[in-house]
Amino acid sequence: MNATGIYGLMAEFDAPESLLEAARRAYREGYRHMEAYTPYPIEGLPEAIGFYHNRVALCVLVAGLVGALSGYLLQYWISVIDYPLNVGGRPFHSWPAFIPVTFEMGILFGAFGAVIGMLALNGLPRPHHPVFNVSRFELASRDRFFLCIEARDPKFDRAATEQFLRSLGPQEVHEVEE
Secondary structure, eight states: OOTTSEEEEEEEESSHHHHHHHHHHHHHHTOOSEEEEOSSOOTTHHHHTTOOOOSHHHHHHHHHHHHHHHHHHHHHIIIIIISOOOOTTOOSOOHHHHHHHHHHHHHHHHHHHHHHHHHHHTTOOOSOOGGGGSGGGGGGGTTOEEEEEETTSTTOOHHHHHHHHHHTOOSEEEEEEO
């Protein structure tokens, strides 16, 4: 929580091109903790605010490998250690028979990893976000575009950041309270 009681400063734009250029300029100026809010996706905006990588794929990979390994080890434990049965002279550790369950457990755990990873990395569930305190933010789902520079940014200085945002040509600059 910020000692000043503000979450950040938010600039309101009426065109996606204006927001995109403002985001690029803010990133060039050294701001790294910022978010853009738009009614629809804008090509190039994630890169403009410095969002280059997605860690959900890593969550899916790790969870899928854990699932496949656990499925294989469970079958190995049952067939070789806990309850070995000699069925038709086949070996206790018959790995080809373990492949379908190993594959399916990898898929199942990977799907869980995708959902849980996406929720965790997005900080969800989050019933309230400070940007909802700005009265005009409801227009972000209709026809307005917002760029919010957060107070936790190392370069954030209330007066200097507000002056910078005003130099980008927004319709309005709002203070976002905690």
